[in-house]
Amino acid sequence: MSEPLAHADRVTRRFGDFTAVDNVTMTVGAGEIVGLLGANGAGKTTLIRMLLGLVVPTSGAVRLFGRPPSRETRVRLGYVPQGLGLYTDLTSMENLDFVAHAFDRKGRPAKSDVTPEAGGQLVADIGLGLQRRLAFEAALGHEPGLLILDEPTSGVDPLSRTRLWDTIHVQAEKGVGVLVTTHYMQEAQQCDRLVLMSHGRQVAAGTDTDIIGATIAVEVDPEADWSRAFAALDSAGLPVTLAGRLVRVAGTPPDRVAEVLREAGVEAGVRQVPATLEEKMIIIERSADTAEPTPVAPANAASANTASS
Numbered sequence: 001m002s003e004p005l006a007h008a009d010r011v012t013r014r015f016g017d018f019t020a021v022d023n024v025t026m027t028v029g030a031g032e033i034v035g036l037l038g039a040n041g042a043g044k045t046t047l048i049r050m051l052l053g054l055v056v057p058t059s060g061a062v063r064l065f066g067r068p069p070s071r072e073t074r075v076r077l078g079y080v081p082q083g084l085g086l087y088t089d090l091t092s093m094e095n096l097d098f099v100a101h102a103f104d105r106k107g108r109p110a111k112s113d114v115t116p117e118a119g120g121q122l123v124a125d126i127g128l129g130l131q132r133r134l135a136f137e138a139a140l141g142h143e144p145g146l147l148i149l150d151e152p153t154s155g156v157d158p159l160s161r162t163r164l165w166d167t168i169h170v171q172a173e174k175g176v177g178v179l180v181t182t183h184y185m186q187e188a189q190q191c192d193r194l195v196l197m198s199h200g201r202q203v204a205a206g207t208d209t210d211i212i213g214a215t216i217a218v219e220v221d222p223e224a225d226w227s228r229a230f231a232a233l234d235s236a237g238l239p240v241t242l243a244g245r246l247v248r249v250a251g252t253p254p255d256r257v258a259e260v261l262r263e264a265g266v267e268a269g270v271r272q273v274p275a276t277l278e279e280k281m282i283i284i285e286r287s288a289d290t291a292e293p294t295p296v297a298p299a300n301a302a303s304a305n306t307a308s309s
């Protein structure tokens, strides 16, 4: 395998007594889309900031394009932070010009989808969907080899989200490595590989299929009294979710679900189904909440490494 574009090798970052990232190893290779998942505060942004060289690891090492992060390696990066990094009191066009000059390019990107629509408008006056597209264009103008996107589609409508993901796929097909954080499972499933973080630790890695493995869920018959079923399973402390009227319980044997329903006087059939990625994440989060730190295999290991099955 060729040298990864980005490599975090057992990186830890502490802020005072608090460990924001704990012994995480991960890589991003050319042409692959790696998704970084985890609840708020899991340590995703801190890991990204270490990869970018903006935060120095307390221990461990980061390499970008095979070298420690530096001005030279950062020039080959495109970064869209959560806050987008745009100048809201400049117009869209001025933002692209500014970035083009910062990267020592003569002009702004040859092709912009945003400027024909909103080139002369202040960024503060355009919608979030357009702002995000503009931030993408600003990050891509210098044709980076590695794209780092921190929740790039947060708060945008489904159409803009699809467009942004089209751009991500086009870049990956051109050989650009992409590291992307997201809270949307549909987006996670578009990644080639996933790294799940919880409380600063890497708790699972692999494809979504690897991570889900043989984990099961139980579906409660939707014809049953779904609100009573949900309440009973929830108060029994089971990892229950509700989608429409469909009550599901992750990672719990059907017999246990049936027993809880019976004890609550709810008459309902149950059936075992494969778990979704979201359900697997719920299980992992619950076990990580109680687990002691455990060493985990690198994110590019052949098979998934999970805290729970």
Ligand SMILES: Nc1ncnc2c1ncn2[C@@H]1O[C@H](COP(=O)(O)OP(=O)(O)OP(=O)(O)O)[C@@H](O)[C@H]1O
Pocket (backbone or CB within 6 Å): 015, 018, 019, 020, 038, 039, 040, 041, 042, 043, 044, 045, 046, 047
């Ligand atoms: N400079 C800092 N000083 C102190 N604590 C920090 C600092 N930066 C981050 N943290 C803490 O580290 C933890 C991880 O934060 P981080 O932003 O990396 O999480 P995240 O997974 O990106 O969350 P989100 O999805 O909300 O962006 C949080 O508890 C945060 O408060």
